Amino acid sequence: xxxxxxxxxxxxxxxxxxxxxxxxxxxxxxxxxxxxxxxxxxxxxxxxxxxxxxxxxxxxxxxxxxxxxxxxxxxxxxxxxxxxxxxxxxxxxxxxxxxxxxxxxxxxxxxxxxxxxxxxxxxxxxxxxxxxxxxxxxxxxxxxxxxxxxxxxxxxxxxxxxxxxxxxxxxxxxxxxxxxxxxxxxxxxxxxxxxxxxxxxxxxxxxxxxxxxxxxxxxxxxxxxxxxxxxxxxxxxxxxxxxxxxxxxxxxxxxxxxxxxxxxxxxxxxxxxxxxxxxxxxxxxxxxxxxxxxxxxxxxxxxxxxxxxxxxxxxxxxxxxxxxxxxxxxxxxxxxxxxxxxxxxxxxxx
Numbered sequence: 001x002x003x004x005x006x007x008x009x010x011x012x013x014x015x016x017x018x019x020x021x022x023x024x025x026x027x028x029x030x031x032x033x034x035x036x037x038x039x040x041x042x043x044x045x046x047x048x049x050x051x052x053x054x055x056x057x058x059x060x061x062x063x064x065x066x067x068x069x070x071x072x073x074x075x076x077x078x079x080x081x082x083x084x085x086x087x088x089x090x091x092x093x094x095x096x097x098x099x100x101x102x103x104x105x106x107x108x109x110x111x112x113x114x115x116x117x118x119x120x121x122x123x124x125x126x127x128x129x130x131x132x133x134x135x136x137x138x139x140x141x142x143x144x145x146x147x148x149x150x151x152x153x154x155x156x157x158x159x160x161x162x163x164x165x166x167x168x169x170x171x172x173x174x175x176x177x178x179x180x181x182x183x184x185x186x187x188x189x190x191x192x193x194x195x196x197x198x199x200x201x202x203x204x205x206x207x208x209x210x211x212x213x214x215x216x217x218x219x220x221x222x223x224x225x226x227x228x229x230x231x232x233x234x235x236x237x238x239x240x241x242x243x244x245x246x247x248x249x250x251x252x253x254x255x256x257x258x259x260x261x262x263x264x265x266x267x268x269x270x271x272x273x274x275x276x277x278x279x280x281x282x283x284x285x286x287x288x289x290x291x292x293x294x295x296x297x298x299x300x301x302x303x304x305x306x307x308x309x310x311x312x313x314x315x316x317x318x319x320x321x322x323x324x325x326x327x328x329x330x331x332x333x334x335x336x337x338x339x340x341x342x343x344x345x346x347x348x349x350x
């Protein structure tokens with residue numbers, strides 16, 4: 001196994017580097033220390049062809065300008081916060097309203113828009129890049145100086161593990177995720193409508209017309225949101241279910257996981273034979289099927305359009321600070337937050 005470090009670009013005279021992790025089987029993962037962005041993941045298809053299976057850009061300028069959060073770590077808080085404000089211990093904190101009247105993915109300059117420190121770690125079993133960042137008190141309106149670490153680790157079993165940690169000197173909010181868009185066809189040969197998904201989840205969150213949770217958990221049974229058995233993404237995209245239509249004809253919904261570290265999320269592409277299994281200790285996953293992607297610009301040379309990738313964002317439930325019945329993402333002073341999500345890439349043998 002090896003890690004290759006290269007220059008990727010500059011922002012205000014600060015160098016941004018790319019780190020390519022290569023295991024003994026030939027799987028590769030490339031990430032940069034701007035936004036902890038995963039730019040490429042190369043895995044084999046059923047014929048042994050190694051191809052990229054995530055969406056991204058060729059240049060740093062495109063990532064800086066981009067609005068889709070390709071491959072980024074989002075925070076301090078992933079998802080939407082209603083009204084761009086919250087109360088904590090009797091004090092109201094005001095955040096950037098960067099999506100209509102609401103706060104999204106940490107604000108105008110969230111974790112996805114900063115340059116992180118990076119260190120490389122290697123041993124016989126695995127290789128990793130550890131990104132670290134000190135988010136200062138008041139950044140984007142959040143209280144507390146928060147020391148953040150995000151580590152990407154690759155092993156020879158074609159497993160990527162993302163380990164998140166954070167510790168704050170004041171009570172605050174923290175709910176991070178990775179915002180990679182997966183497309184298992186390889187090199188974006190097709191969209192993700194014929195990908196199938198299976199999730200161990202009996203409940204999903206109802207959304208209002210601002211894509212904020214209403215607070216109601218709905219049963220998946222008898223709906224296009226029932227992924228307890230394998231189902232094509234296309235089913236939800238073509239559905240006239242009010243929640244699918246609301247999200248822009250597809251999915252942009254949080255699911256409450258009924259199991260953890262138990263093959264709870266499985267994405268497959270029968271054409272390429274690729275399978276992705278995700279396991280996490282987070283309470284939920286947001287499924288986003290790329291419904292808002294516009295037909296302008298290119299993604300690795302392929303014209304941008306809807307449904308080119310699917311996000312499987314393991315995290316706490318969105319807007320939890322306004323819903324006491326949701327698992328909390330309040331981080332107490334000096335209490336370390338940790339979270340682990342594992343992605344296992346494999347190929348169908350049939």
